[in-house]
Amino acid sequence: METTAEIGTRVYKFGDKQADGNGGMKNLLGGKGANLAEMNTLGIPVPPGFTITTEVCAEYNKIGKKATVDLLKEDVNLAIQHIEEIMGATFNDPDNPLLISVRSGARVSMPGMMDTVLNLGLNDKAVQGLAKMTGNDRFAWDSYRRFIQMYGSVVMGMKPKTKEDIDPFEEIIEHLKEKRHIQLDTEFTVQDLQDLVYDFKEVIRKTTGLKFPTDPWEQLWGSVMAVFDSWNGDRAVYYRKMHGYPPDWGTAVNVQAMVYGNMGDNSGTGVCFTRDAATGENVFNGEYLINAQGEDVVAGVRTPQQITKQGSKQWAKLAQVVEDERQDQFPSLEEIMPRIYKELYTYQDTLEKHYRDMQDMEFTIQDGKLWILQTRNGKRTGAAMVKIAIDLLKEELIDEKEALLRIEPNKLDELLHPVFDPAGLEKDDIVAQGLPASPGAATGQIVFFADEADKFKNTILTRIETSPEDLEGMNLAKGILTARGGMTSHAAVVARGMGKCCVSGAGALKIDYKNRVMRVEKKEFHEGDWISINGTTGNIIEGKVPTMEPELSGEFAELMKLSDKYATMEVRTNADTPKDAKVARSFGALGIGLTRTEHMFFEVDRIMAMREMILADTIKGRKFALKELLPMQQKDFEGIFEMMEGLPVTIRLLDPPLHEFVPHQLATQKELAEDLHISLAAVKNKVADLHEFNPMLGHRGCRLGNTYPEITEMQATAIIQAALNLKAKGIMAKPEIMIPLVGTVNEFVEQEKIIRATAEKIFKKRKDRIDYLIGTMIEVPRAVMVAAEIAKHADFFSFGTNDLTQMAYGYSRDDASKFMKVYLEKGILTEDPFEVLDREGVGQLVVMGTENGRSTKPDLKVGICGEHGGEPKSVEFCHQAGMNYVSCSPYRVPIARVAAAQAAIRSD
Ligand code: PEP
Ligand code: MG
Numbered sequence: 001m002e003t004t005a006e007i008g009t010r011v012y013k014f015g016d017k018q019a020d021g022n023g024g025m026k027n028l029l030g031g032k033g034a035n036l037a038e039m040n041t042l043g044i045p046v047p048p049g050f051t052i053t054t055e056v057c058a059e060y061n062k063i064g065k066k067a068t069v070d071l072l073k074e075d076v077n078l079a080i081q082h083i084e085e086i087m088g089a090t091f092n093d094p095d096n097p098l099l100i101s102v103r104s105g106a107r108v109s110m111p112g113m114m115d116t117v118l119n120l121g122l123n124d125k126a127v128q129g130l131a132k133m134t135g136n137d138r139f140a141w142d143s144y145r146r147f148i149q150m151y152g153s154v155v156m157g158m159k160p161k162t163k164e165d166i167d168p169f170e171e172i173i174e175h176l177k178e179k180r181h182i183q184l185d186t187e188f189t190v191q192d193l194q195d196l197v198y199d200f201k202e203v204i205r206k207t208t209g210l211k212f213p214t215d216p217w218e219q220l221w222g223s224v225m226a227v228f229d230s231w232n233g234d235r236a237v238y239y240r241k242m243h244g245y246p247p248d249w250g251t252a253v254n255v256q257a258m259v260y261g262n263m264g265d266n267s268g269t270g271v272c273f274t275r276d277a278a279t280g281e282n283v284f285n286g287e288y289l290i291n292a293q294g295e296d297v298v299a300g301v302r303t304p305q306q307i308t309k310q311g312s313k314q315w316a317k318l319a320q321v322v323e324d325e326r327q328d329q330f331p332s333l334e335e336i337m338p339r340i341y342k343e344l345y346t347y348q349d350t351l352e353k354h355y356r357d358m359q360d361m362e363f364t365i366q367d368g369k370l371w372i373l374q375t376r377n378g379k380r381t382g383a384a385m386v387k388i389a390i391d392l393l394k395e396e397l398i399d400e401k402e403a404l405l406r407i408e409p410n411k412l413d414e415l416l417h418p419v420f421d422p423a424g425l426e427k428d429d430i431v432a433q434g435l436p437a438s439p440g441a442a443t444g445q446i447v448f449f450a451d452e453a454d455k456f457k458n459t460i461l462t463r464i465e466t467s468p469e470d471l472e473g474m475n476l477a478k479g480i481l482t483a484r485g486g487m488t489s490h491a492a493v494v495a496r497g498m499g500k501c502c503v504s505g506a507g508a509l510k511i512d513y514k515n516r517v518m519r520v521e522k523k524e525f526h527e528g529d530w531i532s533i534n535g536t537t538g539n540i541i542e543g544k545v546p547t548m549e550p551e552l553s554g555e556f557a558e559l560m561k562l563s564d565k566y567a568t569m570e571v572r573t574n575a576d577t578p579k580d581a582k583v584a585r586s587f588g589a590l591g592i593g594l595t596r597t598e599h600m601f602f603e604v605d606r607i608m609a610m611r612e613m614i615l616a617d618t619i620k621g622r623k624f625a626l627k628e629l630l631p632m633q634q635k636d637f638e639g640i641f642e643m644m645e646g647l648p649v650t651i652r653l654l655d656p657p658l659h660e661f662v663p664h665q666l667a668t669q670k671e672l673a674e675d676l677h678i679s680l681a682a683v684k685n686k687v688a689d690l691h692e693f694n695p696m697l698g699h700r701g702c703r704l705g706n707t708y709p710e711i712t713e714m715q716a717t718a719i720i721q722a723a724l725n726l727k728a729k730g731i732m733a734k735p736e737i738m739i740p741l742v743g744t745v746n747e748f749v750e751q752e753k754i755i756r757a758t759a760e761k762i763f764k765k766r767k768d769r770i771d772y773l774i775g776t777m778i779e780v781p782r783a784v785m786v787a788a789e790i791a792k793h794a795d796f797f798s799f800g801t802n803d804l805t806q807m808a809y810g811y812s813r814d815d816a817s818k819f820m821k822v823y824l825e826k827g828i829l830t831e832d833p834f835e836v837l838d839r840e841g842v843g844q845l846v847v848m849g850t851e852n853g854r855s856t857k858p859d860l861k862v863g864i865c866g867e868h869g870g871e872p873k874s875v876e877f878c879h880q881a882g883m884n885y886v887s888c889s890p891y892r893v894p895i896a897r898v899a900a901a902q903a904a905i906r907s908d
Contacts, residue, residue, distance in 0.1 A: 593887020
């Protein structure tokens with residue numbers, strides 16, 4: 001068969017400290033499968049099993065179920081025998097049944113996005129065998145009913161399709177609880193569980209017309225294929241798109257012997273982290289439940305207990321549980337199972353040292369024996385990411401380059417967000433306390449359903465608990481608040497991964513979905529009411545809370561210093577005001593790469609003079625209005641130069657089409673006519689005159705300065721005089737004057753002449769001089785082609801990749817959103833080229849423009865000031881293209897600094 005010819009081994013076994021695969025085979029075995037293999041070789045007790053490779057997933061998508069089963073049958077048979085030998089139980093043996101789990105595992109972890117089937121191998125006979133073997137009827141029947149429920153949902157299509165649909169299995173459970181007047185699953189008797197098994201099978205038969213399969217092999221193949229199918233399920237597809245994972249990766253399938261945490265009080269299950277995933281602190285932590293299965297910990301139905309004694313005490317303080325009650329009802333694993341705790345502690349240490357990164361592990365204790373079910377590099381917040389990388393470096397587990405490469409530059413954004421200002425917070429406003437699951441501050445209007453998270457502009461998704469279905473809504477909301485679930489609940493883990501503020505497990509909240517209301521003691525909060533949550537303290541606060549700039553940690557500063565050691569490109573900022581310049585400088589910007597002068601004209605006191613200038617019919621009239629603008633513009637430049645003392649400041653001459661400055665509404669046109677003492681008709685005529693069919697390709701950029709040289713004159717005067725004024729005060733200004741939208745060398749030369757003549761005139765008058773540069777933006781494709789000529793005159797190039805992208809693709813910057821979504825959905829484009837620099841097309845123009853320019857001026861300074869200058873992948877490309885600097889918005893400066901360092905390290 002042509003599609004399968006290249007595929008080698010399809011099934012990789014592991015168990016008893018041996019494995020066919022290893023940790024380096026993530027692409028083939030998936031992250032989970034590779035780690036299971038690796039853990040075996042490290043001597044960690046892992047339930048035996050096997051991994052079906054990601055290649056088989058792709059193969060299955062091409063050839064279908066039957067052909068895939070035929071290809072796998074022999075290998076899977078042998079692999080099952082391998083598990084049987086280690087576990088001393090037999091698949092399909094009613095007296096001593098081997099039970100297995102079937103789980104997904106893509107090359108990167110996608111928590112909860114794909115399907116899992118547990119307790120596979122049970123049927124009416126095997127359940128008796130399991131009961132006899134374990135001497136625990138209740139456990140056996142509970143496992144069986146869980147299996148039918150899961151298999152029915154995952155494999156037989158019984159999952160509710162919408163939030164209004166009721167889960168048929170949950171409905172049966174609720175019905176039985178009502179009948180029996182009980183509240184908890186744990187109160188079911190063996191007879192109840194047997195009734196559930198019967199009713200579950202019946203509802204499956206009635207709904208699907210199919211009998212629940214009794215043959216374990218049929219169960220196994222059904223589950224394997226369902227896991228493959230879940231790679232293309234809605235949740236997984238959304239998650240993949242969100243993270244940019246390609247559809248052809250596929251998922252592996254991991255089949256493992258079941259071990260049980262619900263076999264009684266000597267059993268349990270939990271999740272643990274080698275360091276704190278929220279803060280990055282080096283403390284072992286996690287949660288567990290006695291007599292429970294894995295999903296019970298994450299589902300948030302029971303309150304999980306802390307693994308360490310220290311963690312338990314901290315938790316009790318936040319949850320307002322007194323010490324006696326804590327010891328009695330919520331003791332730590334360290335206290336009640338000290339031997340197991342010690343063993344677990346050793347394994348977490350081994351695993352962290354081995355993987356040289358923070359691990360997120362799952363474990364089960366079956367009747368006094370500890371099993372590690374999985375380990376992976378733990379998801380973490382931006383703050384934890386920085387602290388862990390720097391700490392691991394200090395602990396000499398990783399070197400400087402690796403520490404830098406551990407940083408996801410975009411995640412630094414989280415650290416730079418505002419936090420609540422304690423001064424604006426009244427104590428009474430704190431209505432309840434939850435767990436500080438994911439740090440940050442969020443204020444928004446309450447919504448209770450994930451698919452309504454965009455109902456208001458800023459929302460707080462408020463749920464009893466969250467589930468993987470809620471992912472999209474969690475992403476849209478400003479913050480997440482849950483009444484149940486601990487620090488490892490779904491909400492907490494996902495929020496940390498997204499860098500979204502989250503407070504979880506706030507038990508005092510009573511959420512009533514039906515009436516869309518949340519009650520806290522006597523207070524009521526309805527949908528749309530404002531609340532604030534503090535993911536760093538766990539506080540839930542009524543109303544809106546003012547915010548302030550965050551304080552950056554010492555580790556953050558260390559990271560920045562390290563970045564500068566390796567980066568070869570400088571990072572500048574795009575800033576139009578002294579305030580922006582100040583922020584950027586505090587983030588380490590080494591100059592300004594773009595000041596857009598037009599923004600200065602929109603302020604109330606200037607727009608009138610600007611309009612007067614535009615409406616003037618004569619040069620004299622225009623010059624008169626420009627004279628009014630000059631001192632204002634000069635003052636702005638002085639402010640910016642002062643803030644950027646000693647650093648280069650690139651100021652771009654006026655760029656946008658003039659019609660953007662004139663009023664288009666009748667009322668404001670009337671006002672303007674009155675102010676200028678001209679007729680309304682004259683204003684209207686001028687506005688009509690300025691109308692352009694294609695303003696982005698019209699009278700803008702250097703075309704303005706070339707048709708109205710007096711504008712360039714005024715701006716050059718303001719720049720040079722501002723720099724001289726500062727010089728007189730002992731402050732060094734380094735202006736770099738930039739001409740926009742140049743497409744021909746003459747456009748540049750004409751502007752250059754005006755600027756130089758203006759400067760010389762002023763120098764003469766003031767009997768003083770300053771150094772300045774004149775450069776150009778490269779944002780018109782023609783400029784790329786004639787860059788060698790332009791560079792003979794220009795001191796520097798700055799790529800304006802916003803316009804360059806617009807003109808290379810022929811996509812209007814202002815209208816692309818109309819089709820971009822569809823293009824991305826259909827895969828016509830893989831990324832929005834206005835966000836991520838298109839290396840194949842626009843990128844080639846950048847390379848060509850740089851090479852052409854440097855062919856006549858070898859030391860030509862080249863930078864970028866389009867939006868791409870702060871986007872990590874684009875920054876990497878700029879490094880490869882040999883740029884001297886990138887320029888980006890102030891808050892992206894730290895991101896670009898790390899991205900520049902990473903690019904330099906990667907290209908070493
Ligand atoms: C650009 O075109 O990339 C640029 C920086 O200029 P503007 O966005 O102001 O057109
Ligand atoms: Mg531009």
